[in-house]
Amino acid sequence: MDRHGIRIPAATAPDRTAATAPATVPVGRAGAVWRAARPAERLCLATGAALVLSGLVHLLVFAVDGGPWDGPVSWRKPFTFGLSFGLTLTAVTWVTSYLRIGARSRTVLLVVFAVDCVVEVAGITLQAWRHVPSHLNTTTPFDTAVAMTLAVGGGVLVVVLTVFAAAAFRHRPAGPSGMPLALRSGFAILMVGLLSGAVMIARGVVLSRTGHQQAAYDSTAPLKPLHGVSLHAVLVLPALTWLLSRTAWSATAKRRVLRAAVGAYTVAVLGAGVWAALTW
Known part of the structure; x- marks a missing residue:
């Protein structure tokens, strides 16, 4: 009680549930997801959207410019890779919020994954505009450098996604x-x-x-x-x-x-x- 005899409620213990629960936000409410996301998650979601947009732009380029759909040199590659990498980056950013993994480790892995996705799509897109194959192309020193960068980037993707997969099986995910x-x-x-x-x-x-x-x-x-x-x-x-x-x-x-x-x-x-x- 205070000095006037009025009962003062006891301080309630802080709710630790929100602090320990995984950072999961239902998809479908884009505004809520964006506001609740951490800076690294926002970066990854924005990057994923940009990659999807890049893929769709190259579908439009294909519709205007034409050319073969199949083969090592076609507008199909920047379209499909942009769309695929964008969706995968967005999906991984979301689903890893359910994993029992340290926040700092998840942030580092997501940023590395996002950068790698950009490098992969950028290399493929660059070679498409140069009208040369992106993968397995060792015709010139520059083409070899691009092909090797894409190959190394693929290895980085494997490592990051394997770490996330291991976390999914090591501890039961939330959600x-x-x-x-x-x-x-x-x-x-x-x-x-x-x-x-x-x-x-x-x-x-x-x-x-x-x-x-x-x-x-x-x-x-x-x-x-x-x-x-x-x-x-x-x-x-x-x-x-x-x-x-x-x-x-x-x-x-x-x-x-x-x-x-x-x-x-x-x-x-x-x-x-x-x-x-x-x-x-």
């Missing part, structure tokens, strides 16, 4: 019901995508260095569907889980839908892998 399964399945399938990409580069380098340049470019075609499909499981499955958490369905129904989605995605990846094996 709505089903998110641990979605994240672990998404990262496991993502590893398949990274492995297929490494195989494409390795086989292409061998063929290129033995004087079979055109064969090096052609050798990547069978693995492209497997590579493309498996890369985005880490976005599709967690996004589905979040959407299910917003419905009034029973927990059993949500689990069944998610498990069916994981199964369907796995079958799609296996199908792409079988097709690659048969056509390679």
